[in-house]
Amino acid sequence: MTDSSISAHRETLLAAGPPAAVTMFTALLTRGTMTRGELGARTGFSAGAVTKALRPLIESGHVRELPEQWSPSGAGRPALPLQVDAERAYLVGVKITADEVIGVLTDLRLRVVDRHRVALPTIVEAGHHAHTVDADDALAAIVELVGRLVQDDPGRGDRLAGVGVAVSGDVDARAGLVRFSPLLGWRGISLAERLEAQLGIPTTVENDVRALTVAEQWFGVGLDTSFFALVTVGTGVGCGIVADGALLTGAHGVVGELGHLPVDPAGPECHCGGTGCVEALIGEAALLDRIAEAVDQPVRTIDHARALATESAAVRAIFADVGRVLGLALATVANLLGPEKIVLTGETMVAYDLFADDLTKSFEAQCFGAAQQCSITVRPLQFEHWARGAAAVAIARLVRAA
Amino acid sequence: MTDSSISAHRETLLAAGPPAAVTMFTALLTRGTMTRGELGARTGFSAGAVTKALRPLIESGHVRELPEQWSPSGAGRPALPLQVDAERAYLVGVKITADEVIGVLTDLRLRVVDRHRVALPTIVEAGHHAHTVDADDALAAIVELVGRLVQDDPGRGDRLAGVGVAVSGDVDARAGLVRFSPLLGWRGISLAERLEAQLGIPTTVENDVRALTVAEQWFGVGLDTSFFALVTVGTGVGCGIVADGALLTGAHGVVGELGHLPVDPAGPECHCGGTGCVEALIGEAALLDRIAEAVDQPVRTIDHARALATESAAVRAIFADVGRVLGLALATVANLLGPEKIVLTGETMVAYDLFADDLTKSFEAQCFGAAQQCSITVRPLQFEHWARGAAAVAIARLVRAA
DNA sequence: CAAATTTCTTGACGACGGAAAAGAATCGTC
DNA sequence: GACGATTCTTTTCCGTCGTCAAGAAATTTG
Numbered sequence: 001m002t003d004s005s006i007s008a009h010r011e012t013l014l015a016a017g018p019p020a021a022v023t024m025f026t027a028l029l030t031r032g033t034m035t036r037g038e039l040g041a042r043t044g045f046s047a048g049a050v051t052k053a054l055r056p057l058i059e060s061g062h063v064r065e066l067p068e069q070w071s072p073s074g075a076g077r078p079a080l081p082l083q084v085d086a087e088r089a090y091l092v093g094v095k096i097t098a099d100e101v102i103g104v105l106t107d108l109r110l111r112v113v114d115r116h117r118v119a120l121p122t123i124v125e126a127g128h129h130a131h132t133v134d135a136d137d138a139l140a141a142i143v144e145l146v147g148r149l150v151q152d153d154p155g156r157g158d159r160l161a162g163v164g165v166a167v168s169g170d171v172d173a174r175a176g177l178v179r180f181s182p183l184l185g186w187r188g189i190s191l192a193e194r195l196e197a198q199l200g201i202p203t204t205v206e207n208d209v210r211a212l213t214v215a216e217q218w219f220g221v222g223l224d225t226s227f228f229a230l231v232t233v234g235t236g237v238g239c240g241i242v243a244d245g246a247l248l249t250g251a252h253g254v255v256g257e258l259g260h261l262p263v264d265p266a267g268p269e270c271h272c273g274g275t276g277c278v279e280a281l282i283g284e285a286a287l288l289d290r291i292a293e294a295v296d297q298p299v300r301t302i303d304h305a306r307a308l309a310t311e312s313a314a315v316r317a318i319f320a321d322v323g324r325v326l327g328l329a330l331a332t333v334a335n336l337l338g339p340e341k342i343v344l345t346g347e348t349m350v351a352y353d354l355f356a357d358d359l360t361k362s363f364e365a366q367c368f369g370a371a372q373q374c375s376i377t378v379r380p381l382q383f384e385h386w387a388r389g390a391a392a393v394a395i396a397r398l399v400r401a402a
Numbered sequence: 403m404t405d406s407s408i409s410a411h412r413e414t415l416l417a418a419g420p421p422a423a424v425t426m427f428t429a430l431l432t433r434g435t436m437t438r439g440e441l442g443a444r445t446g447f448s449a450g451a452v453t454k455a456l457r458p459l460i461e462s463g464h465v466r467e468l469p470e471q472w473s474p475s476g477a478g479r480p481a482l483p484l485q486v487d488a489e490r491a492y493l494v495g496v497k498i499t500a501d502e503v504i505g506v507l508t509d510l511r512l513r514v515v516d517r518h519r520v521a522l523p524t525i526v527e528a529g530h531h532a533h534t535v536d537a538d539d540a541l542a543a544i545v546e547l548v549g550r551l552v553q554d555d556p557g558r559g560d561r562l563a564g565v566g567v568a569v570s571g572d573v574d575a576r577a578g579l580v581r582f583s584p585l586l587g588w589r590g591i592s593l594a595e596r597l598e599a600q601l602g603i604p605t606t607v608e609n610d611v612r613a614l615t616v617a618e619q620w621f622g623v624g625l626d627t628s629f630f631a632l633v634t635v636g637t638g639v640g641c642g643i644v645a646d647g648a649l650l651t652g653a654h655g656v657v658g659e660l661g662h663l664p665v666d667p668a669g670p671e672c673h674c675g676g677t678g679c680v681e682a683l684i685g686e687a688a689l690l691d692r693i694a695e696a697v698d699q700p701v702r703t704i705d706h707a708r709a710l711a712t713e714s715a716a717v718r719a720i721f722a723d724v725g726r727v728l729g730l731a732l733a734t735v736a737n738l739l740g741p742e743k744i745v746l747t748g749e750t751m752v753a754y755d756l757f758a759d760d761l762t763k764s765f766e767a768q769c770f771g772a773a774q775q776c777s778i779t780v781r782p783l784q785f786e787h788w789a790r791g792a793a794a795v796a797i798a799r800l801v802r803a804a
Numbered sequence: 805c806a807a808a809t810t811t812c813t814t815g816a817c818g819a820c821g822g823a824a825a826a827g828a829a830t831c832g833t834c
Numbered sequence: 835g836a837c838g839a840t841t842c843t844t845t846t847c848c849g850t851c852g853t854c855a856a857g858a859a860a861t862t863t864g
Contacts, residue, residue: 076841077829227653243645250740251629252772257737260770262730274768328664335659338652366676368662370654478810479860
């Protein structure tokens with residue numbers, strides 16, 4: 001099943017080199033075009049070190065000198081702008097959901113070049129209504145997905161440098177192991193190992209929220225701060241944390257379970273066993289249920305719910321409550337961690353305008369002192385962003401393991 | 403006012419030296435006696451590096467070789483145990499409260515050698531009942547305290563290597579600045595600088611909870627894990643976090659404000675402006691108020707409250723609620739951060755047995771999945787421990803700045 | 805007392821990056 | 835259109851740090 005056009009001859013992608021080289025390459029990768037001087041200043045290395053570290057990277061073609069003048073500078077020898085050759089390598093990022101695998105092909109700078117989806121055979125367990133995904137089916141689908149992404153254009157196969165997979169649940173990224181994914185019904189699946197065996201390409205597996213956080217760390221707000229949190233609100237409510245420039249992993253794999261913050265002892269029971277959890281109040285299922293009850297008709301999507309809000313004050317009140325609860329959750333993150341920024345994203349954010357005011361009010365009321373200075377960035381999230389996050393993890397691994 | 407016996411001639415305390423030397427010295431300091439082989443294995447350096455890094459430290463007397471046989475080993479040249487000369491330097495740790503300054507003198511391994519207290523003149527602001535501490539009074543009291551701690555024994559003055567001060571509130575440790583301390587009524591006090599000017603000794607200032615966390619990081623659970631949280635419950639409810647071996651500081655100075663976790667929308671208003679905060683439910687003031695109301699008599703101390711519990715079921719129920727709320731708070735820390743361990747401490751822990759069961763139950767119910775594996779260590783906290791934490795900060799600074 | 809064994813030291817070596825001098829490319833100016 | 839002046843880049847030399855592997859040291863064992 002492995003596509004022969006893949007992994008024909010993959011060379012050493014990044015000259016491993018001294019720490020300085022990795023630092024500089026990373027800076028150039030994430031921040032784009034820069035002159036040697038800027039690079040040295042940003043990374044804190046001397047001019048000589050820049051020259052030395054860069055030479056092998058330029059010779060191998062991973063970094064290019066642009067002939068064009070960069071700034072319209074005045075006197076003196078003009079500075080040569082440098083940039084990484086982002087098309088030198090491609091990455092595939094995959095998100096596995098309960099009914100399909102979604103993939104994107106990106107370049108080294110995480111720009112999406114192509115995208116595809118492959119449906120998964122749905123297994124409805126006898127009696128139970130829970131979806132479960134067969135791991136072999138998922139593997140086959142991913143292999144097919146990678147094949148398609150690569151075949152769309154010749155030359156991609158040779159340059160495919162890594163595959164990243166994002167899965168919801170408890171993932172041990174170091175081991176490439178899905179410890180437990182309730183959504184997929186998986187327990188102890190050595191996904192990375194098995195995919196690598198089939199694809200012949202270095203493969204990484206990461207929790208989906210953390211993958212999104214890595215994307216943000218390398219190519220988003222992480223460029224401005226080394227201490228931020230990313231909160232997603234959709235099916236679940238999760239949170240990724242970057243502290244001192246490093247992604248928190250959690251001693252036992254659990255981290256950022258913001259969905260199970262107990263905000264109301266009189267609230268509903270949560271599937272986790274707790275009471276009044278954020279997720280049991282504003283997770284997608286709970287939210288749609290609450291709205292369906294209010295309007296006395298089935299509501300299947302956030303978009304539908306959003307539309308109903310224009311007519312129904314009751315629906316608007318429910319969204320207002322989403323804002324209130326989310327504000328408390330964000331305030332908790334701000335109070336407990338004191339990040340510089342919070343990125344708020346997830347499928348539910350398409351309705352952000354319906355609860356923005358209540359969110360802000362509740363956030364500010366609950367924030368303690370200077371924690372309020374924490375800035376909140378809202379990003380709508382399309383589904384393929386999850387896959388893009390997985391690609392970001394693959395890039396991070398490629399650059400660091402270099 | 404500066405005591406002349408202090409800082410007569412302080413030498414270079416720790417040979418700055420290469421990173422390896424700092425690492426090894428730190429390992430020896432925190433973990434106690436070790437042979438060269440063990441030291442190399444633990445720090446990951448080669449045997450040769452151990453010899454080279456240690457030589458200057460041994461020559462300067464900071465590290466000693468013990469003549470005694472260590473293990474009853476078999477054949478071969480016997481390994482020489484090494485240890486730091488903990489009495490080579492002394493540290494003073496100070497905790498400033500609303501009505502006194504409490505100080506301890508410790509050796510380099512944070513063993514308390516002596517202790518003292520100096521009362522502060524209480525200023526009751528006209529009309530207001532809020533205590534406020536005059537910064538100059540506090541400075542004078544600290545200078546006096548340091549003087550007394552040093553005078554008790556000759557030779558201490560020469561070896562006093564640092565002073566650490568712990569203050570509740572928002573502290574910028576890097577700048578030695580108390581940004582805002584509601585308890586003391588301070589705003590923007592350059593405490594470290596002013597103390598250094600008066601004492602002539604390197605001085606550090608840190609938030610009290612974080613200071614306690616540093617003590618734990620260097621000489622407590624930090625020896626077994628690089629990822630833990632320390633939760634204090636007393637007047638306030640706070641939390642210090644060590645992730646990847648580094649103390650989190652918070653982008654805006656706020657971090658670990660666990661006291662303002664909103665756990666009950668129907669709960670009392672908190673002084674912070676929030677609703678149903680943990681601190682408004684189980685902070686010392688709130689707790690004593692609740693108990694006083696239940697027994698219809700004034701209750702001033704936790705010990706008193708504790709005694710009342712034997713007679714009154716209502717009081718026991720309140721302690722049970724403390725357990726419930728605290729369990730939720732700890733579960734939140736575990737869910738959000740995924741630390742390997744949590745240290746639970748604070749003045750309220752003298753009554754731990756009254757709420758241990760409810761705490762455990764509530765913690766386990768609210769914990770998500772593997773977060774439950776996080777182990778909880780309970781430590782009763784006497785007041786001088788706060789001062790000892792401040793000394794730990796001074797040690798950390800001494801060793802790292804070395 | 806030699807052999808075996810384990811620990812510790814030594815010295816050669818290489819990787820890394822800094823400092824500063826030398827070189828390169830451009831603009832202004834005469 | 836030479837000649838500085840200026841700014842960027844490379845080169846050379848050097849110091850620091852830590853590894854490696856050989857050998858010295860201090861024991862127990864036979």
